[in-house]
Amino acid sequence: MQTAIAPRTLRVGTRDLELGSSQLGELRDATPHLGDSAALRARLDDEGYLLLRGLQDRDLVLEARRQMVQALREEGVADPAGGPLDARPAPSKGGQFRGGENRLTQCPAFRQVVESERIRRFMEGIYGAEALTFSFKWMRVVGPGDFTGAHYDVVYMGRGSMGVLTVWTPFGDLGYEHGTLAVVPGSHRLPGFQRVRDTYGRMDVDRDRVSGWFADDPLDITGRYGGRWATTEFRAGDVLVFGMHMMHMSLANTSAEFRLTADTRWQRAGDPVDERWIGKQPKGHYAWHSEPEKLVSMDAKRREWGV
Numbered sequence: 001m002q003t004a005i006a007p008r009t010l011r012v013g014t015r016d017l018e019l020g021s022s023q024l025g026e027l028r029d030a031t032p033h034l035g036d037s038a039a040l041r042a043r044l045d046d047e048g049y050l051l052l053r054g055l056q057d058r059d060l061v062l063e064a065r066r067q068m069v070q071a072l073r074e075e076g077v078a079d080p081a082g083g084p085l086d087a088r089p090a091p092s093k094g095g096q097f098r099g100g101e102n103r104l105t106q107c108p109a110f111r112q113v114v115e116s117e118r119i120r121r122f123m124e125g126i127y128g129a130e131a132l133t134f135s136f137k138w139m140r141v142v143g144p145g146d147f148t149g150a151h152y153d154v155v156y157m158g159r160g161s162m163g164v165l166t167v168w169t170p171f172g173d174l175g176y177e178h179g180t181l182a183v184v185p186g187s188h189r190l191p192g193f194q195r196v197r198d199t200y201g202r203m204d205v206d207r208d209r210v211s212g213w214f215a216d217d218p219l220d221i222t223g224r225y226g227g228r229w230a231t232t233e234f235r236a237g238d239v240l241v242f243g244m245h246m247m248h249m250s251l252a253n254t255s256a257e258f259r260l261t262a263d264t265r266w267q268r269a270g271d272p273v274d275e276r277w278i279g280k281q282p283k284g285h286y287a288w289h290s291e292p293e294k295l296v297s298m299d300a301k302r303r304e305w306g307v
Contacts, residue, residue: 008020008176010024010176010231010251011147011251011252011254012024012147012182012218012229012231012249012251012252013147013149013150013215013216013217013218013249013250013251013252014147014216014217015217015218015219017218017219017229019176019231022228023218023219023222023228023229024182024218024228024229024230024231025228025229025230026230026231026232027049027051027183027185027230027231027232027240028047028051028185028230029051029053030043030050030051030052031051031052031053031054031055034052034055034122037125037126037128040125040126041126044126044241044243046186047185047186048183048185048186048187048188048189048242048243048245048246049183049185049240049241049242049243049246050240050241050242051232051238051240052122052238052239052240052241053235053237053238054235054237054238055118055119055122055237055238055239056113056116056118056119056169056236056237056238056239057113057116057118057237058235058236058237060109060112060113060116061113061169061170061171061172061236061237062085062171062172062236063109064107064109064110064112064113064171065085065087065171065172065236065260066084066085066109067107067108067109067110068104068107068110068171068260069084069085069086069087069260070084071103071104071107072087072104072141072258073090075103076090076093077089077090077093077096077141078090078093078258079091085172086257087141087172087257087258087260088256088257088258089143089144089257089258093143094143094146095140095141095142095143095146095253095258096141096143097138097139097140097141098139098140098141099136099137099138099139099284100136100137100282100284101281102139104139104141105137105139105262110137110139110171110262113169113171114133114137114167114169114262114264115133115264119167119239119266120133123165123167123266126165126241127163127267127268129268129269129270130268130269130270131266131267131268131269132266132267132268132269132273133264133265133266134157134264134265134266134273134274134277134278134282135277135278135279135280135282136276136277136278136282136284137262137263137264138262138263138264139260139261139262140259140260140261140262140263141258141259141260142179142250142253142258142259142260142261143253143258144253144254144255144256144257144258145252145253145254146179146252146253147179147249147250147251147252147253148213148249148250149213149214149215149216149249150213150214150215150216150218150220150221150247150248150249151212151213151214151247151248151249152200152201152214152244152245152246152247153166153243153244153246153265154201154244154245155200155201155203155204155205155210155212156205156212156285157244157265157274157276157277158202158204158244158274159204159272159274159275159276160267160271160272160273160274160275161267161268161271161272161273162244163243163267163268163271164243164244164265164266164267164274165241165242165243165244165265165266165267166241166242166243166244166246166263166264166265167239167240167241167263167264167265167266168181168239168240168241168242168261168262168263169239169261169262169263169264170234170235170236170238170259170260170261171236171260171261171262172236172260173233173234173235173236174233174234174235174259174261175233175255176231176233176251177253177254177255178253178255178257178259179250179251179252179253179254179255179259180231180232180233180234180250180251181231181240181248181249181250181251181261182218182229182230182231182248182249182250182251183229183230183231183240183242183246183247183248184221184222184227184228184229184230184246184247184248185227185228185230186227187221187225187227187245187246187247188243188245188246190225190226190227191226192224192225192226192227193225193226193227193247195305195306195307196214196225196247196307197245199301199305199306199307200214200301200302200305200307201245203301205285205288206276206285206286206287206288207287208296208301209287209288209291209294209295209296210295210296210297210298210301211295211296211297211298212288212298213249213298214247214298214302215298218249221247224307227247231251265277
């Protein structure tokens with residue numbers, strides 16, 4: 001029997017939603033299925049995500065956080081005051097995207113976490129085959145007041161396997177106030193999202209030069225296409241795994257700290273790979289923002305697509 005969720009208002013993107021309402025619920029824990037790859041695959045096929053508690057080594061995750069906080073302090077991005085795990089912004093400093101090779105992704109413990117033997121064995125169990133992780137790592141330093149809009153990952157990395165899975169890793173304990181991730185369970189297969197999958201879901205930000213977020217308002221998604229948003233609080237060591245057609249976004253960071261999280265991508269080693277994200281120096285997005293005057297707004301594309 002599920003425990004009732006105490007009413008609590010959370011800022012999801014640009015809108016306040018009540019946790020436990022018809023609009024926002026809790027993610028379901030898949031941790032009891034660890035060791036049963038068939039059950040995990042069935043859950044992934046059905047709901048589109050796996051919430052796994054303690055999959056990573058908590059002490060190693062916290063050591064990675066300590067190393068990254070120290071790097072941010074040395075760069076003048078984080079306030080040097082406080083304990084070694086405190087990640088408050090320095091005066092006038094905001095959030096940053098730190099993808100690819102940089103001081104944060106080169107921290108020894110960061111690599112040990114995101115390419116750990118634990119996560120590799122887990123992904124190989126899911127795929128039933130050797131697994132490959134993209135060379136490029138997406139590290140996010142999300143500042144107070146910031147959030148990530150609703151989107152599919154496929155629009156950023158859809159030139160290879162459609163079996164790519166995202167592993168979202170929080171570096172530290174995250175309460176709702178830090179801006180946790182939220183997903184629409186089943187949005188990868190729900191009939192109401194079919195038109196979205198057939199239009200937005202076939203977009204490529206480099207080819208089409210369209211802004212990547214589909215919406216900032218969570219109810220612009222579920223109010224039109226169905227489903228219900230779900231989120232949870234996380235502890236260091238937890239991960240969230242989901243596919244490329246999972247509609248997801250984040251809560252707003254209403255805390256006084258940076259939210260430190262990473263997105264890493266995995267797939268079967270033998271499948272086609274998106275060339276933008278692999279190799280010694282992955283080229284990443286090469287055209288998306290190269291000519292800002294040619295960037296097409298998502299509002300314009302949604303009108304064109306009729307979604």
